[in-house]
Amino acid sequence: MPSETLSPALSRWSPLWAMLAGATAVLSFAPLTWWPVQIASLAVLLWLAVAQTAVRRSALVGWSFSFGWMVAGTHWLYTSLHDYGGLPGPMAIAAVLLLSAAMALYAGMAMAAGTWLRLRCALSPAATLLLVYPPLWAISEWLRNWVATGFPWIVSGYAHVSSPLAGYAPLVGVYGIGWLAALLAACAVLAFAGRRRLALALGAAVMVAGLALDQLAWTSPHGRPISVRLLQGNVPQEMKFNPDTANDTLALYHDMLTEARADLIATPETALPMMAHALPPDYLELLATFARQSKSNLLVGVPVSDGPGSYANSLLGLGMDGARNYRYDKHHLVPFGEFIPPGFRWFVDMMHIPLGDFTRGAVVQAPFSAAGQWVLPNICYEDLFGEEIADQIAASYFSGRPQPTMMLNVSNIAWFGDSIALPQHLQISQMRSLETRRPMLRATNTGATAIVDARGRVQAQLQPYTKDVLSGQVQGMSGYTPYILLGNVPVLTAAVLLLGAIWLRRREQKS
Known part of the structure; x- marks a missing residue:
């Protein structure tokens, strides 16, 4: 033996x-x-x-x-x-x-x-x-x-x-x-x-x-397929939070967002590299006008401040009615990058990472309505925690909230360069689709921007490190797998x- x-x-x-x-x-x-x-x-x-x-x-x-x-x-x-x-x-x-x-x-x-x-x-x-x-x-x-x-x-x-x-x-x-x-x-x-x-x-x-x-x-189709546009701005990490190039980034994403209509248009995480209240006065209003006139629904990554020293890594939703009617705040934060563990301020002070101490969002947050589908966002690192995503979907079973029919991950992992981190993160998203039997959409700064179907298969993907838009049709799914209801x-x-x-x-x- x-x-x-x-x-x-x-x-x-x-x-x-x-x-x-x-x-x-x-x-x-x-x-x-x-x-x-x-x-x-x-x-x-x-x-x-x-x-x-x-x-x-x-x-x-x-x-x-x-x-x-x-x-x-x-x-x-x-x-x-x-x-x-x-x-x-x-x-x-x-x-x-x-x-x-x-x-x-x-x-x-x-x-x-x-x-x-x-x-x-x-x-x-x-x-x-x-x-x-x-x-x-x-x-x-x-x-x-x-x-x-x-x-x-x-x-x-x-x-x-x-x-x-x-x-x-x-x-x-x-x-x-x-x-x-x-x-x-x-x-x-x-x-x-x-x-x-x-x-x-x-x-x-x-x-x-x-x-x-x-x-x-395990799950069944919900409503009709919706059209999606997933934006990949490919903004170099060393320029992303540079004040000298911030206006260029705002112009880039304004043009990409308003280039064509879709039932759902999503930007990457913190695509707009400044606090929402510091944006040009008409920036979000112009996007809201586009959403209303084109009958589109937009999810825009931008940090949001709720007061001095309090800011969240957020997605703002602009619906077809043109109103700012949705906000999702990241809940599961990255140590050192998004919150500072006790006793490690000295370590963070040695680095040059912007916005290093975010406020946590609620554990369970409402999905975003888009042309009859309900989109459950998660930001970057959050899709590593399958049980937390399952809990968000299960909340609709126990509380009567709208049932999420698809998931959206918005990320900026340009922090890790042209490395295996990009395809690894896509693989993680595939597992979330397999566990919940729901499609996962991915809008990222440098990759991997992709559409993953409810069986975990990559249906379409952009070439990493290119400026591009991924367009496609996505069918939402409803129902509850055992993993959604029972987790681990x-x-x-x-x-x-x-x-x-x-x-x-x-x-x-x-x-």
Whole structure:
């Protein structure tokens, strides 16, 4: 079995092999999307972890795997910290490494807890691989989602937006898919350890069930398709908040907004690079006039001040009646970029990031009406938090509010340069569509501006780093998937119950 397959030399270097396997896992995410690579890399992690005889050693293996994964997958943070934030190069590198090291603690704890439970309960390697490590892996990724505001970038489930596991998304969400990916990895380990029949049967059952679930509709068309125009201004980040070029940016987006009508026209996040009250007096009125005369509905990204020291990262809606009748404020803020954690003012003061301490919006906010459809906005980083988006949709089920029929993400991730962050963020939006079975529209400054359908498929996309407009027809969807109504509760409950049952069974055997 796996615990007997490591030579002393291989065991000694197992943290290094784990780190290399973790770094390789980034190939499973966008832009390459080689999802089988992730199963293989997780299989290496589980093989190395189950072969350890010490809890601390398993923790080191798990931490090393996740550290390699996080550094390879989020190295682009250096660009925002150094190139645009003005942080000295060595400090920017240190910040990326420290963040990766901190995020890797969750995987380290998962592998340590699995080995501790195996030793404490005298579990076989096969039982540990199938019943212990996968639920612990899911819990560890969920913890990374919310502890200290969370940083759930490239969690394992995102690699499977186009794999057979995608069919599980409306049921168990991205963290449930992570559990299943770890289960498939466990099957791979067992297949190479002599338990081929069991491994192949279980792995095939998981994959076939995913393909079958993907055929279920879950939601149904709502109303008629609407026309959309998604603007990509491609304003260089170093110029975006430069006062000398602000008027050029305002003119750019005015022209793009009023170039043609559509049922819904959306700009990127903070497309207008000054407070709403500081805009030229007639700027928004001219847009409102266009909306009324062309029978269009506009969502415009602009920071809004509600008083001294209080400002929100907002979307203002201008409807067909020409009135300023809608506002959405970003709720889930980015640490350091949009709010300053206690004790870190010194770190933020070293950088040159504008508008660094926003006010949070309400947890649940109303959708925007557009030609019979109800558009649920989220701004940039917010679409990483699937349960929060699900809660916004579920609010209509429990309160009678209008039911969102499509989602809109507006972003400006020019902060990260021409990097893998752009396609990774698109992949995250695809998962939100899979979980909710609703289309996701994306209007971004530099990319990826795209239309994603209710099954998570990219229907149209602009070339990144070009000034352009994406036009298309989008069909809204209504209905509630299990994930919308229950979120991550079923996955977390199942994980706790399974691990608790293993622990209680061992105690009963000893008594």
